[in-house]
Amino acid sequence: MPPPNLKSVTMRYNFEIRKDKVSKIGLAPIRLVVKHEKVRIRKNLEVRSAIENWDPENELIMFDKRHPFQKEYREWNKVLIETKEKVESIFEFFKYNDIQFNETQFLQRFEDNETNIAVDFFDAFNEFISVSKLTLAESSIKKFVTTRNKLIQFKSFTKYPIRFDTINNKFEEAFMDYCFNENGHINNYYSRLIAVLKNFMRWSKKRGYHNNSEFAEFKRFENEVEVIRLSYEELMHLFTFDFKNKALERSRDMFCFGAFTSLRHCDVSSVAEASFEGKFINITLMKTKTTNHLVPRTAPLEQLLAKYKGTIYEPIPKITSQKLNKNLKVCCEMLGWNEKVVLTRYRGAIPVKRQFLRHELVTSHVMRKTFISVSLELNIPERVVKAISNHKDERSFRRYVKLNGNYLYDEMTKWNKEVI
DSSP: OOOSSOOOOOOEEEEEEOGGGOOTTSOEEEEEEEEETTEEEEEEEEEEEOGGGEETTTTEEOOOTTOTTHHHHHHHHHHHHHHHHHHHHHHHHHHHTTOOOOHHHHHHHHHTTOOOSSOOHHHHHHHHHHHHTTTSOHHHHHHHHHHHHHHHHHHHHHOOOOOGGGOSHHHHHHHHHIIIIISOOOHHHHHHHHHHHHHHHHHHHHTTSOOOOGGGGOOOOOOOOOOOOOOHHHHHHHHHOOOSOHHHHHHHHHHHHHHHHOOOHHHHHTGGGSEEETTEEEEEETTTTEEEEEEEOOHHHHHHHHHHTTSTTTTSOOOOHHHHHHHHHHHHHHTTOOOEEEEEEEETTEEEEEEEEGGGGOOTTHHHHHHHHHHHHTTOOHHHHHHHHTOOSHHHHHTTOOOOHHHHHHHHGGGOOOOO
16 A cells, blocks of 8 residues: 555656667667656667657557568567656656655666665665664664664564554554563663664655655653662772682773773774873774774773783783673672662563672673763863763763762762851
């Protein structure tokens, strides 16, 4: 079924013989002329005809079996018939998808021999992923792939017909039910899927693949989540502890390097490519493509750099995220961080509580959160912390901040003056 409220589209085409281009053997070229409002497209075809054999009413070459070019005429008539079918299919594409006729897209589909009336949703999604690889970080591409795969699974499970014109309120309700009730996903995960879907729908709309705007109203259900971080004392305890195990030490040191610099795991892994310029590390950040990002070389950071100088690990050990997280949990358990922590997430309006031991929650993601929170507690100006963490907007920055309870209490004791 075509989408509702189609625009009135007046598209016409015809074939014309070029009487001014007759060859020495008496054949004139035939060209396709496509018209829509002020747009006029002329496309030369590999078709020739003698002027007297051209039938302008039926737009075919008329001939008999005795004609010297009867073999060529037969093939050229096939080209004309196939071209008619192709043009009419492309016209239907514009009508079906309620897209304004444009020369670029007409010629692209004509040259590609594209005959499908509707742009396939998942073919376009694959194109979106492929194009995004040119400019976006690998982590973003993984989110796009995850969303595409989730939509494929949704389509297979529910039999919902996913097309550009069906991404509407009915889809939103069905997809939400599938994510929450069938898969048990929490709100923030669902919101990430919707964010990618809306991004893709905007991209494909700009490309002229559809004219659907209902997706813009889709709601995201993001909830504040607990920030897992280390206090300054905990970070220093971890930093100075003798684990008597070189593999654990190297994992600890890579984590501390991130906690002292606010660098992500991917940037710590590539820090060997950075420039060490006096008091700073000059690095290009992988996720944001930020160049000449300066990280001050603080005293604990200098200790780490000195430790690995001249070794095969210089400037800092490089460990995969999976291995690092596994070793960090062992390190933190050895430090006795075994208190119970309850995390609350939401599935729709329903709270979902899970209990962990604290050492189970320390991962490479805790590095940046620790840097930001501890830096603020050390009274380093927020603008300086933001500059080093490379946060551009307040909302994303705040997601990394959790101030220590003792720090908050000590700061609030400034109210404890004698009441006059």
